[in-house]
Amino acid sequence: MRLIDIKNLRVNIPPMGIKELTALVLLFNCLQLEARPISYSGGSTFMMVSNNMQDSAYYHYSPTYKYSLGIQHIKDKYFNSNYSYLRFTYLLNRRNTQNSQRNLYFQSGLSSDGLDHYFYGAHGDWETRRLFVGFGYKKTMAETLDYIEQYLQVGVAPYIGEYGDLHTWLMLKSKKNDLTSNWDTYPVLKFFKGNALVEFGYSDTSTWDIHIMYRF
């Protein structure tokens, strides 16, 4: 075995310039996300979501990296009701390459309201350290009304951070809910550092779309 000469090791790392962004994150630290529906084996995740349709808190545990089980409590603004979902998410497919990862998930939930209130769907993503593309489809069956939610999301990282840095994504999200009819497209900012992730978007029609996530 040959030893390496550590003293001669050098590399160029692009400048980060992220102090201002840290301040922004702190401003919005009361704010979740669907993009990481399964944690590492034995890991837990806590998420909060707030948008024009609902406020929710979601905890899930991943016995393996293949699936997660969780409970989500929802304050439904559209139907003016409160209920909880017992949720199950399964990783259908993942492809890892040196510079990218692609995921396809099945998601489902059974409501505390009864067996005739549940949802199922799929979401997927492909990302590199620079680019992100994601989609989601979710059909909810409820006593009062069945509806479908869909979204598409693309993003770019303005700089490539290293492990432990604050990471930033500029994204564009387009979503449609049968209850509100039209596609709504709006910009989204996503930040993460360590085990915490924050995402917030704003549109004229649906106002704030805020996600916060902590993994432990």
Added chain:
Amino acid sequence: MKHFYYLFLMMLSISAVSQDHAMHDMEGHDHEGHLHDTMVDGKLLKVNPERFDRFVSTLKGKQVAVISVSGMVCDFCARGIEKTFIKDKTVLKVDVDLSGGKVLIAYSPDKNINFEDIKKKILSNGQNATDLQIIKM
């Protein structure tokens, strides 16, 4: 709303330019100290040198495993790797080199490093370990 889109497009442009520059830096230019010439067991060792230097600075006499990992595209998804390995009492320190696609693990000198065990631990986080290089410091 238009302002948001203009801002987003502008940031996309900036990002594309900075990526071009990064690619330019990576393509065949002779920056001092690049690791392209460094061989361990007949294989090139490609790590972030500053990060590696910092990691091994207190590891004289220890072993360092440099693991190549595929699918490790973000900091948030790599967190579980650190948490998994640090549970092992023979592991002294863990670091992740995102740009090199490497996980660095410092082991005690007497540890028999097993690549199959490492592969299982990396897979439990959802990524794949593709190569292992062991350096005795």
